[in-house]
Amino acid sequence: MxxxxxxxxxxxxxxxxxxxxxxxxxxxxxxxxxxxxxxxxxxxxxxxxxxxxxxxxxxxxxxxxxxxxxxxxxxxxxxxxxxxxxxxxxxxxxxxxxxxxxxxxxxxxxxxxxxxxxxPRADDVPGALEHVTRLKPVDRLAERWRALTERVLAADHRLRLVMVGGGAAGIEVALGAEHALRLRLRAAGREALTPAVALVTGGRLLAGHAPAVRTAFLAEAARRGVAVREDARVARVEAGALVMADDRRIPFDECLWATQAAxxxxxxxxxxxxxxxxxxxxxxxxxxxxxxxxxxxxxxxxxxxxxxxxxxxxxxxxxxxxxxxxxxxxxxxxxxxxxxxKRFLALIGTGDGRAVASRGRFTAQGAWVWRWKDHVDRTWMRKYQELPEMRLPAAVMDPDAMRCADCGGKVAADVLRRALARLGLAAAPADAAEIPVPPGARLVQSVDHFRAFVGDPWLMGRIAAVHALSDLEAMGARPVAALAIVGLPAAADGLLEDDLVQVLDGARSVLPSIVGGHTAESDSMTVGFAVTGALQGPGRSKGGLRPGEALVLTKPLGTGTLLAAAMRGRAKGRWVAAALDAMAEPNAAAAAAFTAAGVTGCTDVTGFGLLGHLVEMLEASGVDAEVDTATLPALDGAAETLAAGLVSSLHPANLRFAVAAEGAAVPALLTDPQTAGGLLAGVPADRLDAVLAALPAARVVGRVTPRAGTGPQVVLR
Ligand SMILES: Cc1cc2nc3c(=O)[nH]c(=O)nc-3n(C[C@H](O)[C@H](O)[C@H](O)COP(=O)(O)OP(=O)(O)OC[C@H]3O[C@@H](n4cnc5c(N)ncnc54)[C@H](O)[C@@H]3O)c2cc1C
The missing domain is CATH 3.50.50.60 (FAD/NAD(P)-binding domain)
Structure with a gap:
């Protein structure tokens, strides 16, 4: 990706x-x-x-x-x-x-x-960090502004909003806030509750600009009822009030902070x-x-x-x-x-569809200046939002860059030794790893292997490990050891060593212990793990579902479609980031909650999608199920990418499970293949509350019913 x-x-x-x-x-x-x-x-x-x-x-x-x-x-x-x-x-x-x-x-x-x-400066003004909403860092302003807006809209009285800082950002945001909140409250029939907005600045408003720019904004602020206090220095901030250098107090319900940062x-x-x-x-x-x-x-x-x-x-x-x-x-x-x-053109908005232009002594204002600013800004954004078609990789291929694949393309021993030393893992002196079997336990094993779909080797190592472990966790086994199988694209030794350190460290952030493995050069990064677990007692199986149990899924669905969309550059970055977070989340807590609840029927949801893995369970358990399609948990963006027809290459093969479904049409989310997906379990009714309390992300997706016909059936509601 x-x-x-x-x-x-x-x-x-x-x-x-x-x-x-x-x-x-x-x-x-x-x-x-x-x-x-x-x-x-x-x-x-x-x-x-x-x-x-x-x-x-x-x-x-x-x-x-x-x-x-x-x-x-x-x-x-x-x-x-x-x-x-x-x-x-x-x-x-x-x-x-x-x-x-x-x-x-x-x-x-x-x-x-x-x-x-x-x-924002922490040492600047005592109390500021605790009691104000800072405009910087700008990457988190959108969510802070949303929270502030919600508070204003929910208030039953008129709030006081104070902006500290008299630069372009301060006055623009003060005027913009007044305008936006007034419109929102007017639409709700509560315009009278539009906050009283004031701006406080240690020097003159818009000090670095021509006097005409300051005059224009002072007039605009007065017209809009925004009080501007110049030469007013904030000495400290207390809950609900600015304390000024001359000991005056300026009370506020919300304070925005736009002073010089560090x-x-x-x-x-x-x-x-x-x-x-x-x-x-x-x-x-x-x-x-x-x-x-x-x-x-x-x-x-x-x-x-x-x-x-x-x-x-x-x-x-x-x-x-x-x-x-x-x-x-x-x-x-x-x-x-x-x-x-030395000089640059500033186009400063008044928040209501007009703006002021300022460059040296040149100033101009009006709605046309806003349209000009809007055009300039949108043009700049388009340069980075509308990216040209990607060039073919062949355009940068170096035909002489052939690599030898001697010894099965193994990564050099020195690279491996140094990487293991950095991780505090000794290179195994034996030919194979010995795994002690805990008394009374059976060993269970599973292996999974991927071509990397993220460039970050640490994250890839972690997700591959989460995926591999989930087979053991579904069965209720305690992971005891893992072998790593890593393929790395050819690179200088220093880069290979670093990649290996990152992959293995990402994996061991969730794995019990890496006891050995094999590392080789390959066309692209591949990461996999063979994992061993110890199973005490009966454990859980796909055949352990009982009629009357609630079907609980522990992670939202949609990784297949989101990764497919990301490969094509059609998924929003925040959807991808949230999907990666979900994939990197281990299933250990879910496994522990199911063990505590005495769950007997469980599987991990991976390549066959929820429907495919559920049908496997129904077959093995001799039961049927109902699934509530309207409440299936989905990752942000999955509905949009599925609606756009963006599905993983495995998706069409999963449609074969639809023969077991009846009732409503099969939603594409049900057949979306998952990477490092959650666990699906049948939870007895009297344990359901405890399981849901222990696993806040888990959702009930349906229930287990007695077998009605000869084969497994999933009734979609
Ligand atoms: C409300 C407001 C309005 C403004 N309006 C204007 C304007 O109209 N015109 C203008 O010229 N300037 C304006 N400014 C100033 C402008 O926002 C900043 O000067 C500008 O954002 C600086 O750009 P930058 O590239 O240095 O950093 P930023 O835009 O702040 O980007 C920094 C990036 O680095 C990331 N990052 C930060 N720390 C780390 C870390 N440790 N590790 C990894 N990533 C990290 C952040 O997530 C962010 O994506 C305004 C500022 C505010 C607050």
């Missing part, structure tokens, strides 16, 4: 982008247009989508919806042929050239680029030179003044000798020179200097 580009040239360099900000979206697009053979591109991002700053105030004002202002980083990464790592970087080990990630091994880089925006706190630990606000100091080539292998752009970078406001437009302008210098540096060429422009 993400690492789709096969260049034919073994990778020997790692270029890692941290953050999917405005500059990096350009880098991704340009690498997609013109891949660099031998360079492995990775995007580390904490969110699957990133907002375009220019449209954020318009979003608050209700002019744009969520999708219109967000760029889909999953799609962009796929277009770029980049590996996507959905994680929040928390540090750098520059000596070892590694990006630190929480809860998993660090990620290697040869060249690194940071475009992570800014973070660099992420972890940057201070990297040893990179930072400015007073904690942003990375860079030269004209966008390289850190401390470390030429680390580049930075956007808010997180401060260019020595060229101080500029922290604005999205700056990050946008740095996209092309950053791309050029990353290409140059990773291929051993000298980078080129870049001088940012």
């Amino acid at each position: 993400t690492d789709a580009r096969v260049t034919g040239t073994p990778h020997d360099k790692d270029l890692v982008l941290v953050g999917g900000g405005h500059s990096h979206v350009h880098v991704l697009k340009m690498f997609g247009m013109r891949p660099l053979p031998g360079v492995r591109l990775t995007l580390v991002t904490r969110t699957a989508e990133t907002p375009y700053s220019g449209m954020l105030p318009g979003f608050v004002a209700g002019c744009y919806d969520h999708d219109q202002i967000h760029l889909d980083l999953v799609r962009l990464a796929r277009f770029a042929g980049a590996r996507l790592v959905l994680a929040e970087a928390c540090g750098l080990d520059r000596a070892a050239r590694r990006v630190l990630l929480p809860g998993r091994p660090p990620l290697r880089y040869d060249l690194l680029s940071l475009d992570i925006g800014s973070t 660099g992420a706190p972890w940057l201070a630990e990297t040893g990179l030179a930072l400015d007073d606000a904690g942003f990375v100091l860079v030269t004209e080539t966008l390289q850190s003044v401390t470390d030429p292998l680390v580049l930075a752009a956007g808010d997180v970078a401060t260019m020595v000798g060229h101080p500029r406001p922290k604005a999205g437009v700056m990050a946008v302008r740095q996209g092309p020179p950053l791309t050029e210098n990353l290409r140059r540096l990773i291929t051993g060429q000298a980078p080129q200097p870049f001088r940012p422009q």
Whole structure:
């Protein structure tokens, strides 16, 4: 899905982008247009989508919806042929050239680029972090704004909304909020409850702009009843009130915070030179003044000798020179200097379909300025939302890059040894692994193997392990050991070692113990596990369903269609991210809850889809079932991708199970093949409440009924 580009040239360099900000979206697009053979591109991002700053105030004002202002980083990464790592970087080990990630091994880089925006200052004003809604970081503003809107709409009295910060973002959002909330409340017949909006700023409103721009916005604010208090410094924030430097108190029900932000706190630990606000100091080539292998752009970078406001437009302008210098540096060429422009055009909205243009002493205002701004912003977004057709991999194939496949294409012993040492796993001194059998237990075994469908090797290792373990968990066996079978595409030894560390660490985050395995080179990454479990007592089986039991499914359906849609670039990034989260969720808690409830009939839902696995159970148990099709749990987006006819290649074969179904038409979700799906179990009625309480994501999807005819039947309701 993400690492789709096969260049034919073994990778020997790692270029890692941290953050999917405005500059990096350009880098991704340009690498997609013109891949660099031998360079492995990775995007580390904490969110699957990133907002375009220019449209954020318009979003608050209700002019744009969520999708219109967000760029889909999953799609962009796929277009770029980049590996996507959905994680929040928390540090750098520059000596070892590694990006630190929480809860998993660090990620290697040869060249690194940071475009992570800014973070609200924690030390700035006491009480601010606890009591206000911050506009930054911008990638989480949409959900914070939604929560605030819900509170205002639910209130039974007029709320007081205070904006702190008199820059463009502050006044735009204050006016936009007033407008949007008024319209929503008017539609509900409660316009009188439109919040009283005030703006507080330490200096003058829009200080960096021409006086005419300030005058225009003061007049607009007065017309709209938004009170502006200039030269008013907030000393501290308490619950429900700003306490000003002159001890006055400004009460509020909701406070929005749009003052100057700072660099992420972890940057201070990297040893990179930072400015007073904690942003990375860079030269004209966008390289850190401390470390030429680390580049930075956007808010997180401060260019020595060229101080500029922290604005999205700056990050946008740095996209092309950053791309050029990353290409140059990773291929051993000298980078080129870049001088940012001193003045830029700001188009500042008034939230009601008009805007003010400001550049130096030039100003203009009116509805036509808003239409101009809207056109500029939509045009920019289209460049990254409407991606050209992907080039054929052959365009970057290097025909000389043939690899020897001696010794069954085994990965070099040194690579394996180093990877195992980094994981604290000793290379097995014996020829085979010995697995002690607990007294009174039977051993059960299962094996599963996949071609990787995500570029992140850690996540792939984890999902493959979850998938393999679910067979044991369905039976009620305790996992005791695993053997890994890993295929890695040809790459330089350092990259292979890192991939192996990532895959095995991802797997062992859920596996009991990896006692051995086999690693080989292959065309693309493949990951599989042979797992062994110990079964005490009768355990569970597909044949253990009893009439009267509720059929409980522990994970939502839809991974097959969502992965198929993602491969075609037709799934939204946030749907894909949620599906990956579901796949990475182990079934151990579900297995434990079923054991505690004395469940006897259980299976894991994988390639045959819910219907296929249910029919297998009905056959083995000699019973029938009813299924409530209207309440089947589905992953976000699965209904949309199924409706668009996007199904996995396994899906058509699963339609054969439809012969066992009667009643309503078979919904496509029932035959959607699952990867690392949930468990399906028959839960006795008197244990159902306890099981559902223990497993918040579990849903009752139907019930077990006595066998009516000769073969298994599923009555769809
Ligand atoms: C309400 C509002 C309105 C604004 N309006 C405008 C405007 O009209 N025009 C303008 O020019 N500027 C505007 N700005 C300023 C603008 O938003 C920022 O300057 C701009 O977003 C900076 O872009 P960036 O690329 O540096 O970072 P961002 O846009 O903040 O992107 C950073 C990305 O990095 C990711 N990230 C962050 N930390 C990590 C991590 N540790 N690991 C992995 N990923 C990480 C985030 O998820 C995010 O996707 C506005 C700001 C606000 C708050």
